[in-house]
Amino acid sequence: MAVVAPINLILLSLFIFMVYMKLRPTPPVAYPKSKPTVFRTFTPRTLLPFNGIGDCPVYLAVNGRVFDVSAGRNFYGPGGPYANFAGRDASRGLACGSFDEGMLTKDLDGPLDTLQGLGAEEMDALRGWEERFQEKYLVVGKLVPAGSPEAEAAGR
Amino acid sequence: MAGDNIVQQIDTYLTELLGGWNIYTTAIVVVILTFLLYSLFTPHDPDTHPVLLARQSSVSPVRLPGESAVYRSPEITYGHSLRAGLGVKEPGAPKWAAGKDGDLRDVWRQTVRGAIGDSGEPTGKTGSILTVLGKERILEHRLDEVSRQINIIGQYIRQHNGQRIAIYLPNSIEFLTTVFGKSTFHSSNDPLANQVGVVSATTFYGITPILIPCNLPVETLIHTLQKTKPDFLIAAAGGLPLTDIVRFYGGLKQVVWVVEEGSRHMDWNEVPEGIGGQAGVGVWHEIVEEKKSTVGTALPDNTENESLKDLVVIWHGDKDDVGEVVEFTQENLVAGIAGIISSLPVNQRYNSSDLLLPVEPLSMVYPLALTFAALYSGASVVLNSAISQKTDLALATRSVSPTIVVASPEIITKSINKTRSEMTMGWHKLVYWFETRALTIGGRMPVASIFSSLFDYARPAIGEQPGKLRLLYVAERANTGCPPLDPVDLSDLRAFTGARVVYALTAARVAGAVCQTSIYDYRKDDARKGKHSHFGIPLSSVEVKVVDTPSHKITDEGDPTGEIVATGPAVAGRQAALGVIGTFRDDGTLAYV
Numbered sequence: 001m002a003v004v005a006p007i008n009l010i011l012l013s014l015f016i017f018m019v020y021m022k023l024r025p026t027p028p029v030a031y032p033k034s035k036p037t038v039f040r041t042f043t044p045r046t047l048l049p050f051n052g053i054g055d056c057p058v059y060l061a062v063n064g065r066v067f068d069v070s071a072g073r074n075f076y077g078p079g080g081p082y083a084n085f086a087g088r089d090a091s092r093g094l095a096c097g098s099f100d101e102g103m104l105t106k107d108l109d110g111p112l113d114t115l116q117g118l119g120a121e122e123m124d125a126l127r128g129w130e131e132r133f134q135e136k137y138l139v140v141g142k143l144v145p146a147g148s149p150e151a152e153a154a155g156r
Numbered sequence: 157m158a159g160d161n162i163v164q165q166i167d168t169y170l171t172e173l174l175g176g177w178n179i180y181t182t183a184i185v186v187v188i189l190t191f192l193l194y195s196l197f198t199p200h201d202p203d204t205h206p207v208l209l210a211r212q213s214s215v216s217p218v219r220l221p222g223e224s225a226v227y228r229s230p231e232i233t234y235g236h237s238l239r240a241g242l243g244v245k246e247p248g249a250p251k252w253a254a255g256k257d258g259d260l261r262d263v264w265r266q267t268v269r270g271a272i273g274d275s276g277e278p279t280g281k282t283g284s285i286l287t288v289l290g291k292e293r294i295l296e297h298r299l300d301e302v303s304r305q306i307n308i309i310g311q312y313i314r315q316h317n318g319q320r321i322a323i324y325l326p327n328s329i330e331f332l333t334t335v336f337g338k339s340t341f342h343s344s345n346d347p348l349a350n351q352v353g354v355v356s357a358t359t360f361y362g363i364t365p366i367l368i369p370c371n372l373p374v375e376t377l378i379h380t381l382q383k384t385k386p387d388f389l390i391a392a393a394g395g396l397p398l399t400d401i402v403r404f405y406g407g408l409k410q411v412v413w414v415v416e417e418g419s420r421h422m423d424w425n426e427v428p429e430g431i432g433g434q435a436g437v438g439v440w441h442e443i444v445e446e447k448k449s450t451v452g453t454a455l456p457d458n459t460e461n462e463s464l465k466d467l468v469v470i471w472h473g474d475k476d477d478v479g480e481v482v483e484f485t486q487e488n489l490v491a492g493i494a495g496i497i498s499s500l501p502v503n504q505r506y507n508s509s510d511l512l513l514p515v516e517p518l519s520m521v522y523p524l525a526l527t528f529a530a531l532y533s534g535a536s537v538v539l540n541s542a543i544s545q546k547t548d549l550a551l552a553t554r555s556v557s558p559t560i561v562v563a564s565p566e567i568i569t570k571s572i573n574k575t576r577s578e579m580t581m582g583w584h585k586l587v588y589w590f591e592t593r594a595l596t597i598g599g600r601m602p603v604a605s606i607f608s609s610l611f612d613y614a615r616p617a618i619g620e621q622p623g624k625l626r627l628l629y630v631a632e633r634a635n636t637g638c639p640p641l642d643p644v645d646l647s648d649l650r651a652f653t654g655a656r657v658v659y660a661l662t663a664a665r666v667a668g669a670v671c672q673t674s675i676y677d678y679r680k681d682d683a684r685k686g687k688h689s690h691f692g693i694p695l696s697s698v699e700v701k702v703v704d705t706p707s708h709k710i711t712d713e714g715d716p717t718g719e720i721v722a723t724g725p726a727v728a729g730r731q732a733a734l735g736v737i738g739t740f741r742d743d744g745t746l747a748y749v
Binding site: 006018 | 184191192211216218221224712
């Protein structure tokens with residue numbers, strides 16, 4: 001039986017192995033997926049925890065819009081030069097170009113900063129900052145005063 | 157030495173092994189080498205990279221509570237607005253100039269002029285409009301003659317003060333002429349208006365076309381007319397009991413019959429009894445003949461500050477019900493057309509060598525939008541007036557060789573099942589297995605070879621010459637109980653016809669389609685066997701999201717499931733809920749639950 005000579009068997013099994021490798025189904029590749037952030041209505045108190053400490057994302061509010069500035073953690077995160085703004089309403093600070101504590105609203109349960117007392121130059125600066133933020137960062141929520149009807153509705 | 161011994165043993169063993177070389181060994185070695193060479197030298201590249209199929213649509217990074225993220229076509233960069241128009245540019249305008257949105261008149265002007273090439277100049281190649289009469293005859297219509305007919309009919313309607321025309325015609329050149337005719341006739345420069353001396357430069361009135369699906373039972377037709385209130389009716393001669401219609405719906409002022417060539421010797425001008433002075437009757441070919449010498453082929457120019465009229469389409473739900481009456485503005489239509497044109501990859505787009513055959517009535521907005529898209533891109537269109545919802549695909553396409561076909565799921569299912577019933581022998585199944593493998597695992601279209609041509613007699617006969625069909629559009633109509641095409645059906649359709657398939661989700665209030673599959677997506681998802689296959693990604697003129705319903709809530713876990721809502725310039729009324737529950741899968745495609 002020449003056909004079952006050892007070399008034939010070896011070569012035949014090699015051939016079957018090659019065909020199997022070509023025809024076997026490849027396992028499907030899994031690609032990473034990220035979940036979209038839910039748009040939230042924040043009050044000053046609920047915004048406060050988002051200051052980057054731990055693994056928290058860094059949020060700050062400009063003119064009622066809350067931006068996710070985690071990409072700029074070096075600036076806005078803990079230890080950064082503008083860390084004061086993290087988790088706070090930064091509108092007055094950006095308008096006046098100052099990072100003082102005095103620029104932030106003291107009373108977290110009171111009404112939002114109405115930006116009165118700021119001149120046209122400062123409002124221009126604020127608008128410029130807002131545009132830059134819109135181009136660079138994502139809007140993830142809006143800021144309303146504590147106790148307002150929107151805050152009540154969102155809390156429910 | 158022990159080492160020497162082992163080496164000697166191996167040496168003896170090898171010599172013994174190779175000494176047994178015989179003819180069978182040579183044969184096996186030849187087979188192995190052929191197999192290796194075949195694997196190395198046949199092309200394995202898939203038509204598109206698998207990563208592109210794994211993440212197809214562009215998802216917004218933020219979502220509102222109670223809704224899912226908004227899914228868009230990747231053609232639209234995040235933050236930019238959706239595609240709203242055709243980008244109509246004057247010939248000779250620089251390539252980078254953003255064009256205007258345009259409207260249906262620009263579609264016709266571009267059809268006559270020929271498509272604009274890459275450089276911004278017209279390529280000079282125009283498409284043509286063909287009509288199939290009966291079995292063998294194909295009539296080609298000259299585009300300037302069609303322009304003349306557009307002018308004639310527009311003037312005729314204006315003469316009789318028509319405001320809303322009901323078009324109750326099958327797919328035919330008269331259908332297209334009337335739809336374009338209503339939109340071109342706005343300027344006051346026409347000689348007729350000057351003669352009559354009535355219309356001043358600031359008075360415009362447009363004409364609203366109402367597209368009524370053909371072959372309705374008389375009662376449904378009467379209800380439709382009562383609901384849409386036309387004052388003009390254009391219909392195929394001989395099919396309508398005009399007396400009954402006028403008795404139940406009194407708003408008709410004028411009726412125009414479109415008479416086929418074989419019946420033109422009869423006198424259709426005769427007003428049936430019982431109508432009296434209510435409605436006048438005209439005959440299309442006589443109107444055209446009369447005015448042929450006086451009316452030119454030049455189309456009126458656009459004028460400032462005109463309000464263009466909407467297109468009214470009837471969305472058929474149940475058989476006996478009138479269905480939903482939807483008014484599409486010109487913006488909706490051009491956004492839908494632009495979305496369809498740009499959904500194809502650049503090297504697969506319509507060009508002057510394409511021939512589109514709609515095997516669905518043009519009174520539905522998706523085949524109509526595809527026809528406009530083909531005309532705008534310089535492709536040719538062939539119209540067959542014998543088409544209805546129940547046509548056989550082979551019969552409808554037998555005298556022409558279309559490269560693009562749009563058909564309904566019912567027709568496609570019939571065609572696939574017929575081919576499957578002929579696949580009885582073992583070698584049929586082998587050819588089928590190889591072709592399906594090339595599609596699903598190889599990611600490329602099966603190549604026609606001697607091996608596959610054994611099966612050719614059983615393939616669906618689309619067109620006179622096999623192998624010309626390159627694109628097949630199948631439209632699922634949301635909420636109408638269309639038969640599902642599951643992934644196996646679509647893959648079989650590709651394997652049997654050798655054409656790429658686009659499965660589209662269309663809805664009542666969306667011009668064009670809501671979603672379309674990528675033409676390179678050949679995947680077969682066995683988990684969805686028996687259910688509708690996924691519909692792909694939204695067109696660039698629409699953005700889609702799913703919203704909470706009482707039965708389905710959107711959470712952060714799993715795939716978002718809810719009622720499908722479409723927004724954008726192609727949607728009538730800007731936003732529309734489709735009334736069906738859908739889900740967005742991992743790859744960003746939309747599917748029914």
